[in-house]
Amino acid sequence: MDLTNDLARLALQEEQLQFDVFTNDTAWQLGMRLKDAVEARGKAVAIDIQFTGQPLFFFAMPGTTPDNVDWIRRKRNVVLHYHRSSYAIGLELKKNQTTLLDKAGLAVRDYAPHGGCFPIWIRGSGFVGTITISGLPQREDHNVIVEVLATWLNCPLSELALSDTN
Template identity: 50%
Template structure:
């Protein structure tokens, strides 16, 4: 991505909400920029636990600078947890899919977009789909397998 600011973050959050409404699903959405929440929406049908899952998944992305889904796959393949491998408390970090880093060329990871409320693979896929759309990137050829 070449640039990302508060307006872009808001547009991304709104787009995710539109996608969820069109699919008839309830999700919690968080978009962060420079460790500040720029967009947050807890749709009707979500619970406070979804916001907590979003926080924990986002913490993982802000620390590792890669998706929470990847963190979970790494641990599934290599054994262990964020707690056993890195000493991170599971009350504050989660390696379940749904949070994805926002990376700007020349700046690195500057934020995160997080979805919570669906099975983790679907949370991840929805975040990636919205980011790809925002960047004008085709999802063709991208697979989670």
């Protein structure tokens, strides 16, 4: 994994994967697409989509535990704080050899800078919510969200996808 290239690709994802409109129905359909994408991999995750602080979609697949729900909360807190993907924040911390506690006083019990939470942006309006999954290795959690969003938003995945390697 090349941190510099990954961070550039993550910034591009956050710039390109934005909505013109986002509704409760959008959240439901995206949540179901995430569920289908993970099931197609033969895996299990918990999925959470929130819009302006309101939960619009939640599903815990068989095989997940309450620990996955806590990971969702902690990853979501990172995105709510920085308005960036939790994976991007984690890689920036790694690149700078620091932690959220050292950088911003944010405790690990409430903040997890690990892949799996992506910001919801509406063009012309700004940051409005989060899409989070937990249950796969962090890079895969992140990649599943990006794949589903790229398809939904008609963005070329080949230009946005991270490599599959850790």
